[in-house]
Each structure stands twice: as structure tokens, then as C-alpha cells.
Amino acid sequence: MASSSTFSILLGILQATILLISVARTVTMADPSPLASEAVAMVESGWWSNYSNNASERCQWPGILCNTAGSIIQIDISDASNIEVGDRFGKLNFSSFPNLVLLDLSDRQLGGNIPHQIGKLSALKHLDLSNCGLSGELPPSLGNLTQLEYLDISYNDKINGSIPQQLGNLVNLVTLNLSANSLGGNIPPFLWLLTNLRHLILDRNQFDDSINTIPQNLWNLRRLETLSLSSCGIVGPIPSALGQLLNLKYLDLSENKINGSIPSEIGFLSNLTLLHLYNNKLGGSIPFSLYQLTNLETLYLDSNQLKGSIPQNIEKLKNINFLSITNNSFTGHIPLALCRLSKLESIYLDKNQISGSIPSCLGKLFNLRTLYLDSNLLEGLIPKEIGNLANLTSLRLSQNKLSGSIPFLIGNLEALRFLDLTKNRLIGSIPIEIENLANLTSLSLSQNKLSGSIPSCIGNLSNLYNLELDSNLLKGPIPEEIGRLFQLSNLNLSFNELSGSVPILSATKLRIIDAGNNCNKISPDPFDGNSRLSPYMCPSPVTNKANSSTIPYYIKIFLPIAIFSTFSILGYFLFSRFKLKNNSVSVQPTKNGDLCSIWNYDGKIAYEDIVAATEDFDFRYCIGVGGYGSVYRAQLPCGKVVALKKLHRLEAENPAFDKSFKNEIKFLTEIRHRSIVKLHGYCLHRRSMFLIYEYMEKGSLFCNLRDEVEAVEMDWTKRVEIIKGIAHALSYLHNDCSPPIVHRDISSNNVLLNSSFEAFVADFGTAKMLDLESSNRTIIVGTCGYVAPELAYTMVVTEKCDVYSFGVVTLETLMGKHPEELLSWLSSPTSLVNMRLIDVLDNRLPLPTIPLVAQNLVRIATLAFACLNPQPKSRPTIKEVCEEFLHGQTSLGIPLRMISLLQLVNREMHIGGRTETCNA
Numbered sequence: 013m014a015s016s017s018t019f020s021i022l023l024g025i026l027q028a029t030i031l032l033i034s035v036a037r038t039v040t041m042a043d044p045s046p047l048a049s050e051a052v053a054m055v056e057s058g059w060w061s062n063y064s065n066n067a068s069e070r071c072q073w074p075g076i077l078c079n080t081a082g083s084i085i086q087i088d089i090s091d092a093s094n095i096e097v098g099d100r101f102g103k104l105n106f107s108s109f110p111n112l113v114l115l116d117l118s119d120r121q122l123g124g125n126i127p128h129q130i131g132k133l134s135a136l137k138h139l140d141l142s143n144c145g146l147s148g149e150l151p152p153s154l155g156n157l158t159q160l161e162y163l164d165i166s167y168n169d170k171i172n173g174s175i176p177q178q179l180g181n182l183v184n185l186v187t188l189n190l191s192a193n194s195l196g197g198n199i200p201p202f203l204w205l206l207t208n209l210r211h212l213i214l215d216r217n218q219f220d221d222s223i224n225t226i227p228q229n230l231w232n233l234r235r236l237e238t239l240s241l242s243s244c245g246i247v248g249p250i251p252s253a254l255g256q257l258l259n260l261k262y263l264d265l266s267e268n269k270i271n272g273s274i275p276s277e278i279g280f281l282s283n284l285t286l287l288h289l290y291n292n293k294l295g296g297s298i299p300f301s302l303y304q305l306t307n308l309e310t311l312y313l314d315s316n317q318l319k320g321s322i323p324q325n326i327e328k329l330k331n332i333n334f335l336s337i338t339n340n341s342f343t344g345h346i347p348l349a350l351c352r353l354s355k356l357e358s359i360y361l362d363k364n365q366i367s368g369s370i371p372s373c374l375g376k377l378f379n380l381r382t383l384y385l386d387s388n389l390l391e392g393l394i395p396k397e398i399g400n401l402a403n404l405t406s407l408r409l410s411q412n413k414l415s416g417s418i419p420f421l422i423g424n425l426e427a428l429r430f431l432d433l434t435k436n437r438l439i440g441s442i443p444i445e446i447e448n449l450a451n452l453t454s455l456s457l458s459q460n461k462l463s464g465s466i467p468s469c470i471g472n473l474s475n476l477y478n479l480e481l482d483s484n485l486l487k488g489p490i491p492e493e494i495g496r497l498f499q500l501s502n503l504n505l506s507f508n509e510l511s512g513s514v515p516i517l518s519a520t521k522l523r524i525i526d527a528g529n530n531c532n533k534i535s536p537d538p539f540d541g542n543s544r545l546s547p548y549m550c551p552s553p554v555t556n557k558a559n560s561s562t563i564p565y566y567i568k569i570f571l572p573i574a575i576f577s578t579f580s581i582l583g584y585f586l587f588s589r590f591k592l593k594n595n596s597v598s599v600q601p602t603k604n605g606d607l608c609s610i611w612n613y614d615g616k617i618a619y620e621d622i623v624a625a626t627e628d629f630d631f632r633y634c635i636g637v638g639g640y641g642s643v644y645r646a647q648l649p650c651g652k653v654v655a656l657k658k659l660h661r662l663e664a665e666n667p668a669f670d671k672s673f674k675n676e677i678k679f680l681t682e683i684r685h686r687s688i689v690k691l692h693g694y695c696l697h698r699r700s701m702f703l704i705y706e707y708m709e710k711g712s713l714f715c716n717l718r719d720e721v722e723a724v725e726m727d728w729t730k731r732v733e734i735i736k737g738i739a740h741a742l743s744y745l746h747n748d749c750s751p752p753i754v755h756r757d758i759s760s761n762n763v764l765l766n767s768s769f770e771a772f773v774a775d776f777g778t779a780k781m782l783d784l785e786s787s788n789r790t791i792i793v794g795t796c797g798y799v800a801p802e803l804a805y806t807m808v809v810t811e812k813c814d815v816y817s818f819g820v821v822t823l824e825t826l827m828g829k830h831p832e833e834l835l836s837w838l839s840s841p842t843s844l845v846n847m848r849l850i851d852v853l854d855n856r857l858p859l860p861t862i863p864l865v866a867q868n869l870v871r872i873a874t875l876a877f878a879c880l881n882p883q884p885k886s887r888p889t890i891k892e893v894c895e896e897f898l899h900g901q902t903s904l905g906i907p908l909r910m911i912s913l914l915q916l917v918n919r920e921m922h923i924g925g926r927t928e929t930c931n932a
């Protein structure tokens with residue numbers, strides 16, 4: 013009995029198995045056609061045609077991932093530089109990929125419209141078309157992709173029209189990023205119903221600024237962590253329902269026309285770290301509940317109509333780093349509680365009606381770098397404790413009612429770059445301790461009652477480019493040492509009681525006008541209104557040959573600007589051979605003879621707008637200075653924040669020059685790559701010349717590596733990404749531009765970082781298109797310490813020069829400082845045998861513990877040494893460098909701490925397995 017029932021069970025199992033196998037077989041028998049049509053579609057798309065046409069190997073093609081059945085589930089060619097999609101985006105038969113889950117074409121220059129057929133990718137969950145140069149409207153068929161969780165079409169600039177209603181079907185969306193396009197119309201109401209959204213990013217579009225509001229039903233989006241609606245044309249108040257978005261970390265509603273008051277419900281958002289409400293029309297006072305946001309790190313409320321005083325409660329914001337309430341109507345005193353917010357790095361309380369005195373306890377905020385209290389009603393003394401703020405770089409107390417003398421302890425602020433005490437009631441003399449402020453670039457003490465003489469030690473402040481001591485009671489002679497201030501571009505000593513003679517000025521940057529009789533006169537006259545000064549002598553500018561060992565760091569930073577200016581003169585000759593895609597440059601001279609154009613913003617911008625945006629180049633907007641020009645942060649009338657590079661106008665009003673300059677600039681604006689700083693336009697004016705760039709919050713890689721705080725924040729992963737970003741940008745210039753462009757001045761100064769430490773290559777001032785007809789022999793440009801050695805004797809510029817500079821920047825990024833010494837050892841590599849990689853890695857960061865990160869560092873260091881090969885031929889191309897990043901990781905084999913530099917130079921660490929080809 014027992015055995016027969018066992019038998020029948022076994023039989024049953026056997027039958028079931030046979031049945032299953034036959035079912036499986038019929039499925040596979042019926043299946044080949046979808047796979048076959050995938051294969052056909054892959055070949056017909058032409059995307060991989062340069063790589064292979066053998067479709068039977070398609071699962072191994074770059075960027076492809078198949079499931080076990082051999083059906084394609086991912087196409088990610090965002091990093092596959094050898095794959096060319098170009099205008100063939102629409103050639104893909106979207107009907108043939110029933111299992112495709114991910115499509116990532118980001119950073120590939122596709123051009124054209126998004127094909128309507130994309131709606132056939134019914135399984136798609138992740139679609140990334142960011143920075144693809146796409147234009148036209150968003151196809152409504154995107155609404156058929158109902159599985160979609162991630163949709164990123166940001167940074168396409170020219171995508172216009174309104175957001176189609178059909179996107180309301182995408183109920184699974186977690187991330188929707190449409191920022192930096194030209195979308196118009198309204199922000200459709202269905203967006204507020206997509207309950208799975210965590211990141212909603214719509215900033216930088218052209219939404220209609222009279223119809224968009226944030227509705228109360230915003231509360232549907234309870235999972236939201238990021239809400240970025242900066243510059244989205246929003247009117248009306250912030251709904252109180254905002255307080256229900258408890259997961260919100262990042263809230264940016266800046267640059268709209270939002271009115272009403274800040275809802276007190278904002279206090280519920282306890283995870284908020286960033287709150288940007290600047291440039292709106294918010295009124296009322298700050299709700300008390302806001303001070304409960306203990307995780308808040310950044311609070312920007314500037315340029316609204318807020319009033320009331322800052323309460324002692326502010327002390328609860330104990331994580332705050334950046335606080336700005338500039339340009340509102342705040343009253344009351346500066347609360348002592350502010351002094352307990354020890355993480356504060358920047359305090360902007362300027363342009364309000366704050367009264368009382370400056371609390372001396374501010375001197376305890378040791379991390380403070382920026383303190384703006386100007387244009388208020390402050391009185392009393394400048395507390396001497398301010399002298400404790402060793403990290404302070406900008407101190408502005410101008411336009412208050414401060415009295416007493418300038419505390420001599422101000423001489424302790426050795427990091428100080430900007431000091432502005434203009435328009436107060438200060439008395440006494442200028443403290444000689446000021447001579448310790450070696451980094452000072454701008455000193456403004458105008459319109460006070462300062463007496464005594466000008467200390468001659470001011471002549472030691474060799475970085476000064478702005479010196480304003482006018483409208484005081486200063487007596488005695490003008491110290492001859494002022495003549496040594498080579499960088500000066502603005503000097504004002506007028507309306508004092510100075511006597512003696514005017515010193516010979518060596519500064520070549522002073523605005524000099526020809527007053528006839530070959531007499532170069534500075535305008536406005538910096539010495540006016542000093543009746544006892546001997547008659548005006550023509551200052552004859554003396555050129556000062558800077559000797560390289562004493563070049564201050566900022567010259568190195570701004571050297572590119574200088575070279576740009578010089579280059580501009582040569583521009584006519586160098587660029588006359590270029591074939592521009594579009595020769596007609598649309599610029600309209602206005603009545604002032606200005607020529608202004610910004611390509612990516614609608615409308616023209618006039619010189620007056622730039623003057624207004626920077627308050628006539630007020631130093632508080634200045635974010636960088638050098639002997640050759642200044643960089644300003646400016647907010648244009650359209651609301652965009654840009655970096656303005658103001659160049660000195662050296663050349664004559666030569667129409668031929670203007671034309672070639674414009675053509676060159678036009679060419680540069682057409683360079684589009686995610687890791688290249690966008691040049692938005694330029695402005696030529698009788699008085700000055702600007703370049704208008706995308707604004708990069710963190711400044712240069714150089715400065716970030718030298719800043720103890722930023723350097724630590726730039727962890728290994730970020731640094732690896734920075735290096736990859738530079739490589740991709742260079743690869744684009746060398747391989748995807750026609751004609752290819754050699755940057756020629758890759759250095760850590762020319763790599764800028766945005767707020768998330770992503771790298772952007774900047775400054776094409778010296779860039780040269782490799783035109784085959786023209787000789788590539790040229791004068792040496794580039795920054796000392798980054799220039800390839802062969803340039804010294806061959807003077808022939810090739811892409812390999814950039815590769816060398818890339819190697820230097822790469823090592824610098826790993827080491828945290830310029831690899832000067834290491835470069836000298838490379839000529840006798842045996843000296844490297846006892847040097848370990850970990851001995852040279854930036855010791856401000858802990859050694860990587862994650863194997864993947866360690867492998868990346870070793871790989872990158874190996875590549876860097878290959879790039880630094882003295883023989884240009886032996887260096888890899890930048891394309892090979894990029895390809896190297898794509899290879900899978902293999903483990904190191906030996907612990908990181910045992911790897912010597914010699915092993916890296918000799919490429920003994922076989923990671924990725926293809927390093928040999930770099931020698932080809």
C-alpha cells in the first residue's frame with residue numbers, strides 16, 4: 013500500500029515536471045521573434061555602427077545590459093564616448109524593446125526633438141535625457157510610460173512649450189527634473205497629485221509669472237525631500253500645507269514673486285537643511301517656529317520685505333552655516349544669541365535698519381569668514397574682539413554710525429581680503445597694524461573723520477587693487493610706497509589735507525585717460541581736493557615685470573584672464589580661419605554704443621543692467637580679483653545669477669577686432685558639455701568688456717583644495733568624480749568638437765566647482781582650435797607648473813599637452829597640493845621605489861576603507877603617471893583615459909598601503925586590464 017502510493021506520488025511529480033519542461037519549451041520556441049526584432053532594432057538604430065554590426069554580440073556592446081533570457085533591459089551610453097547617437101535618436105525602433113527598464117543618454121549631444129515613439133518603451137522606469145542639447149516640446153506620449161520612476165530632462169536649454177497633461181499618468185514618479193529648460197505656461201496642477209514624488213525640480217525655466225501658484229493640495233506630496241521651484245514665475249503666498257511635507261530637506265522657492273508671510277507651519281519641517289526664499293515679496297516677520305529647524309544649515313531670506321527683529325531664539329539654529337537676511341526691513345538689535353551659533357561661516361545682516369551696537373561676543377565665532385553688517389543704523393565702537401576672527405575674509409561695516417577709532421587688533425585678521433568701513437564716524441589714525449593684512453585686496457575707509465598721516469606700510473599690501481581713503485582728515489605726504497602697489501585699479505585719496513607731491517605710480521590698471529599733450533591722466537583724479545598737494549604731475553605708468561618666483565597666487569588664478577585679454581588682441585589673426593556654424597551674430601547696438609548679448613536668455617542685456625546688478629561694480633559683489641580683471645556675482649534682471657568677468661579694455665576701438673572677438677565668443681558659447689562652464693554671452697561697451705558665465709558657487713578647485721574645510725568636504729568619491737568630469741570635458745573638446753579644441757591651460761584654477769563639488773572646466777581664453785592648415789607653433793601659454801615639458805622646446809601644441817596638464821591636476825586633486833616635488837622625481841623613477849601611494853595622498857582625508865574607492869584611487873594615480881610621461885607619444889589620449897574609467901574593477905591584490913609609486917609608474921597594478929593600450 014505504502015509503496016504503491018509513494019509510486020503514484022513520484023509518477024505525479026514526474027508528469028508535472030514533464031509538463032513544466034514542455035511549457036517552458038513552447039515559451040522559448042515562441043520567444044525568438046522579440047529577441048530577433050531587438051537585434052534588428054539595435055543594428056538599424058546605427059548608434060553602435062562604429063563599434064560593431066554583429067548583433068549576436070549585442071549584450072556585450074557598450075552600455076547594454078541584458079537579462080538572462082538575452083533581452084535588453086538597460087541602455088546607458090551616458091559615458092560610452094565611442095558610441096555615436098547624434099541625430100539618430102529617433103532611428104531606434106522603440107517598439108522593439110519590451111523589457112527596457114533604463115535608458116540613459118545624458119550628456120550625449122543628440123539635438124533635435126524627443127521622438128514621439130519613446131512612449132512605446134512600456135517597461136521603462138528610468139529615463140535620463142539631461143544635457144542632450146534637445147529642443148522642441150515634451151511629447152505627450154511620455155505619459156504612456158506609466159512605469160516611470162525617474163525622469164530627468166534637465167539642462168536642455170531649448171526644450172519649450174508647456175508640460176503636457178499626459179505626464180499626470182506617471183503616478184510612479186519619484187524624481188521629476190525638468191530644470192534649466194525653456195518650459196513656459198503654467199506648472200500643471202496634476203504635479204501636486206503625484207504622491208510618490210520625492211524630488212521635484214523645475215527651477216530655471218520660463219514659466220508664466222502671472223498664473224503659477226503653489227496650491228494647498230501640495231500636501232499630497234508627503235514624500236517630497238527636494239522641492240526646487242526657484243525662478244519658476246510663482247505668485248501668491250506659500251500655502252500652509254507646506255508644513256505637511258515632513259521629509260523635506262531642500263526647499264528652494266527663491267527668485268519668484270511670492271508674497272504674504274512665511275507660514276508658521278514651516279516649523280514642522282524638522283529635516284530641512286536648506287531654505288532659500290530670497291528675492292521674493294515676502295512680508296511680515298519671521299515666524300518663531302522657523303527657529304525650531306535645528307537641522308537648518310543654509311537660510312537665505314534676502315531681498316524680501318521682511319521686518320521685525322531677530323529674536324534670542326535664533327540660538328536654536330545650532331547647525332546654521334550661512335545666514336542671510338540682507339536687504340529687508342529688519343529692526344532691533346543684533347541678538348547676543350547669534351554668538352552661540354558656532355558653526356556660522358557667513359552672516360549677512362546688511363541693508364536693514366538694525367540698530368544698537370555690534371556685540372563683542374561675535375569675536376567668538378571662529379569659523380566666520382564673512383561678516384556684512386553694512387547699511388544699518390549701528391552705533392558705538394567697533395569691538396576689538398573682531399580681531400579674534402582669524403578666518404574672516406570679508407568685513408563690511410560701512411554706512412552705519414560707528415564711532416571711536418579703528419581697533420589696532422584688526423591687524424590680526426590675517427585672512428582678510430575686503431575691509432570696508434566707509435561712511436561712519438570713525439576718528440583717530442589708520443592703525444599701522446594694517447600692514448599685517450597681507451591678503452587684503454580692498455581697503456575702503458572713505459567718508460570718516462580719520463586723521464594723522466597715511467601709514468607708509470600700506471605700500472606693503474601688495475595685493476591691494478582698491479584703496480579708498482577719500483573724504484577724511486588725513487594729513488602729511490602721500491607715502492611713496494603707494495607707488496609700489498602694482499595691482500591698484502582704483503585709488504582715491506581725494507578730499508583730505510594731504511601735502512607734498514604725488515608719487516610715481518607703477519600701477520598700470522588705473523583708469524587712465526589721455527588728457528592731451530601726451531599727458532596720461534587718471535580719471536577721476538585720485539588726488540583732487542587736497543589743496544596743499546603740489547600741482548598735478550602726470551603719473552607715468554611703469555611696467556613691472558613680475559618675476560615668477562614671487563607671483564602671488566591670485567595672479568596665477570587670473571593669469572588666464574590676462575592671457576585672454578592679450579589673446580583677444582591676437583584674436584583677429586588666430587581666429588580668422590575658423591568656420592563658424594553660424595556666422596551671423598545677432599547683436600544690436602544701442603544708443604550708448606553698447607553691444608550686449610546673452611544667447612541663452614531672452615532679450616538683450618544692456619550695460620546699464622550690469623551696472624545695476626553689481627551696483628556699479630561694488631566690491632561686495634566681487635568674488636575674485638586679480639591684476640587683470642575682477643569677477644563679480646551678478647543677478648540679471650531676468651533673475652538669473654551669473655558670474656561676470658570684467659576685462660580691461662586694452663585694445664583700441666577697432667571694428668575688425670570687435671568682429672573677431674564676437675565671432676570667437678559666439679564659437680565658445682556653442683561649446684556645450686555638462687562639465688564645461690557655460691559662457692552665456694558677453695558685453696562690449698565703451699568703458700569695459702565682460703564675459704558672462706554660469707555661476708559656480710564653490711569657486712576654483714585650486715582654492716577648494718587649499719581650504720581646510722572644503723578640502724575635507726571633498727572626500728575621495730567627490731575627488732574621483734571631479735577628475736572624471738575634467739576628463740570627460742577634455743574628451744569632448746578633443747574628440748567631439750570640430751575642429752578639435754586644445755584647451756592649453758588646464759590647471760586647478762581653471763576647474764570650477766558647483767555647490768555639489770561637480771567639476772566644470774573654464775577659461776577658454778587660450779584655447780586653440782586645431783586647424784589642420786595652420787601651424788600649431790605658438791607662444792607658450794598656460795600656467796606654470798602645468799605646462800607639458802615639450803612645449804619649452806618644440807612650441808608645438810597638441811592634445812597631449814592637455815593630457816599632461818590633466819595628469820598634474822589629477823595628482824594635485826589626490827594629493828591636495830601641487831605635485832611639484834613629485835614631478836621632479838619622475839625624471840629618475842628609482843627614487844620613487846620607497847615612496848608609497850598613501851604617503852602622498854592628501855592626509856586631511858582618512859584613507860579610503862571601501863575597496864572600490866581604493867581601487868579607483870590606484871587606477872586614477874596610475875593614469876595620472878601615464879599622462880605625465882615626458883614623451884608626448886607615450887601619453888594616453890584623453891579618450892583612452894575616459895575609456896579606462898569604464899572598465900570594471902578588479903581587486904588590488906595587495907593592500908593599498910603597500911603600493912609604491914614606482915609600481916604605479918611602471919603600471920604594475922593591473923586594474924581594468926587595458927592599461928597597455930594607452931601606450932599605443
Ligand SMILES: *[C@@H]1O[C@H](CO)[C@@H](O)[C@H](O)[C@H]1NC(C)=O
Binds near residue numbers: 062094095
Ligand atoms: C563613426 O563613423 C563615421 C563614419 O564612418 C565617422 O564619420 C565618425 O567620425 C565615427 N565616429 C566615431 C565616434 O568614431
Ligand SMILES: *[C@@H]1O[C@H](CO)[C@@H](O)[C@H](O)[C@H]1NC(C)=O
Binds near residue numbers: 067
Ligand atoms: C558574430 O559573432 C558570433 C559570435 O561571436 C560569431 O559566431 C559570428 O561568426 C559573427 N558573425 C559575423 C558576421 O561576424
Ligand SMILES: *[C@@H]1O[C@H](CO)[C@@H](O)[C@H](O)[C@H]1NC(C)=O
Binds near residue numbers: 107108
Ligand atoms: C519596429 O518593431 C516592431 C516590433 O518589433 C515592428 O512590428 C515594426 O515593423 C518595426 N518598425 C520599423 C519601422 O521597423
Ligand SMILES: *[C@@H]1O[C@H](CO)[C@@H](O)[C@H](O)[C@H]1NC(C)=O
Binds near residue numbers: 131153156
Ligand atoms: C500612447 O497611448 C495612447 C492611448 O493609449 C495611444 O493612442 C498612443 O498611440 C500611445 N503613444 C505611443 C507613442 O505609444
Ligand SMILES: *[C@@H]1O[C@H](CO)[C@@H](O)[C@H](O)[C@H]1NC(C)=O
Binds near residue numbers: 258259282283
Ligand atoms: C527625518 O529624516 C530621518 C532620516 O533621514 C527620518 O528617519 C525621519 O523620519 C525624518 N523626519 C521626519 C519628520 O520625517
Ligand SMILES: *[C@@H]1O[C@H](CO)[C@@H](O)[C@H](O)[C@H]1NC(C)=O
Binds near residue numbers: 378379401720
Ligand atoms: C578657522 O576655521 C577652521 C575650520 O573651520 C577652524 O578649525 C579654525 O579653528 C579656525 N581658526 C581659528 C583661529 O579659530
Ligand SMILES: *[C@@H]1O[C@H](CO)[C@@H](O)[C@H](O)[C@H]1NC(C)=O
Binds near residue numbers: 426427565
Ligand atoms: C592668504 O591667501 C593665501 C592664498 O589664498 C592663503 O594660502 C593664505 O592662507 C592666506 N593668508 C592667511 C593668513 O589666511
